[in-house]
Amino acid sequence: MSSVRITSLSFVLLLMVEMATAHPPRQTTSAPAGNGRSAAPAASSANARPADPAKLFQLGQDALTQGRLDEAERDFRAVLQVDPQSGGAYANLGVVYMRRKQWGKALETLQKAEHLMPQVAGIRLNIGLAYYRQNEFLKAIPAFESVVRDQSDALQPRYLLGLCYFFAERWADAATTLEPLWAQESGQLPYLYVLSNAAHRAGRKELDDRATAQLIKLGDGSPAYHLFVGKYHLNLNQYDAALAEFQMAAEADPKLPFVHFNLGYTYLKKQDYPQARDEFLKDAAVEPDLALDYDQLGDVYWLMQDDKNAEKSYREALRRDPRLVNSHLGLAKIYQREEKYAAALVEIEAAGKLDPERTDVHYVHGQVLLHLGRKAEAKKELEAAVNIDNQHRSAQEKQMETGTVPSPELLQDPQ
Numbered sequence: 001m002s003s004v005r006i007t008s009l010s011f012v013l014l015l016m017v018e019m020a021t022a023h024p025p026r027q028t029t030s031a032p033a034g035n036g037r038s039a040a041p042a043a044s045s046a047n048a049r050p051a052d053p054a055k056l057f058q059l060g061q062d063a064l065t066q067g068r069l070d071e072a073e074r075d076f077r078a079v080l081q082v083d084p085q086s087g088g089a090y091a092n093l094g095v096v097y098m099r100r101k102q103w104g105k106a107l108e109t110l111q112k113a114e115h116l117m118p119q120v121a122g123i124r125l126n127i128g129l130a131y132y133r134q135n136e137f138l139k140a141i142p143a144f145e146s147v148v149r150d151q152s153d154a155l156q157p158r159y160l161l162g163l164c165y166f167f168a169e170r171w172a173d174a175a176t177t178l179e180p181l182w183a184q185e186s187g188q189l190p191y192l193y194v195l196s197n198a199a200h201r202a203g204r205k206e207l208d209d210r211a212t213a214q215l216i217k218l219g220d221g222s223p224a225y226h227l228f229v230g231k232y233h234l235n236l237n238q239y240d241a242a243l244a245e246f247q248m249a250a251e252a253d254p255k256l257p258f259v260h261f262n263l264g265y266t267y268l269k270k271q272d273y274p275q276a277r278d279e280f281l282k283d284a285a286v287e288p289d290l291a292l293d294y295d296q297l298g299d300v301y302w303l304m305q306d307d308k309n310a311e312k313s314y315r316e317a318l319r320r321d322p323r324l325v326n327s328h329l330g331l332a333k334i335y336q337r338e339e340k341y342a343a344a345l346v347e348i349e350a351a352g353k354l355d356p357e358r359t360d361v362h363y364v365h366g367q368v369l370l371h372l373g374r375k376a377e378a379k380k381e382l383e384a385a386v387n388i389d390n391q392h393r394s395a396q397e398k399q400m401e402t403g404t405v406p407s408p409e410l411l412q413d414p415q
Contacts, residue, residue, distance in 0.1 A: 090113035165177055314330045
């Protein structure tokens with residue numbers, strides 16, 4: 001299995017889905033043959049561009065297919081000047097922005113397309129994907145749910161929805177959503193890894209046993225196999241078994257994406273902080289844009305009481321992903337330890353806005369407010385921490401919670 005296939009299969013096919021959202025403007029006919037842009041780049045110039053929105057749309061479609069994003073954007077914008085109600089133009093503009101990873105613009109145009117063409121499932125799928133690519137799983141879920149309702153047999157939206165439930169810790173929903181994909185996906189390690197863990201935490205022993213047995217059956221000794229078997233043990237807090245699998249994967253392929261991340265995480269759980277630090281640094285060399293490497297490095301340095309490097313690491317993480325709650329929380333704890341309470345308040349408030357359900361965020365927020373003399377507000381935060389903790393304890397008992405392990409290998413775009 002290649003390192004590309006280690007990542008979620010959903011990304012392999014979604015560009016085709018993006019193109020499926022393209023529809024010509026409603027009030028025009030299709031462009032006649034021979035109006036393609038490839039014959040002469042100058043065809044997109046202001047003087048040469050046709051006034052017919054259907055022809056403009058076709059030029060934009062051709063440019064998008066060939067990856068000429070600036071030209072595609074210009075042509076679809078031109079269509080909208082003539083036909084402001086062209087849902088297809090908005091949909092394909094959304095694809096242009098998705099290709100550029102301009103998620104805010106993508107969502108704005110896709111939502112306009114959805115308003116104009118609510119029946120087109122591919123638009124809603126791309127809205128979900130735009131949230132998914134930003135790790136906004138809770139926001140992605142409604143869009144994916146609507147697509148699955150319309151296309152219950154479609155693999156891509158169901159797989160993505162199952163992953164969103166998984167990352168949102170809705171274990172029973174994840175298992176129920178992913179189980180129908182067994183016939184298509186039971187030969188793939190990522191699917192079995194997610195399904196077995198979701199089933200285990202949801203208390204569905206038969207499904208857990210079946211997925212685990214299939215995972216073992218697929219054993220081919222490849223680095224990818226050892227990586228996912230290690231992840232299976234890691235999720236069960238079987239750290240020695242996980243470490244052995246990750247080490248075999250790393251020995252076979254030292255540059256396997258995310259193997260050093262998982263080694264670092266395992267060493268961190270075993271409280272071997274120097275080894276954890278070294279592994280996260282190795283993974284950062286292989287995956288320099290992975291924010292979680294720096295986020296976890298911040299935790300390691302914090303535990304080693306190296307506040308300078310911890311702060312630097314958390315800042316590096318937030319530069320790559322400003323939505324990392326743990327990095328904001330880590331910075332708040334550093335500033336709290338240094339008695340820089342105003343700076344700590346800024347960071348802990350940022351963490352609270354991103355995840356208002358985290359007990360430790362409310363607890364640290366309350367402590368910081370106490371040091372700032374804001375006793376009434378501090379009391380509310382500490383009470384919120386206790387209430388949320390009690391609610392989480394009940395939910396954990398119901399779903400047999402065993403702890404959530406970061407899984408960046410399921411989120412990366414293989415392009």
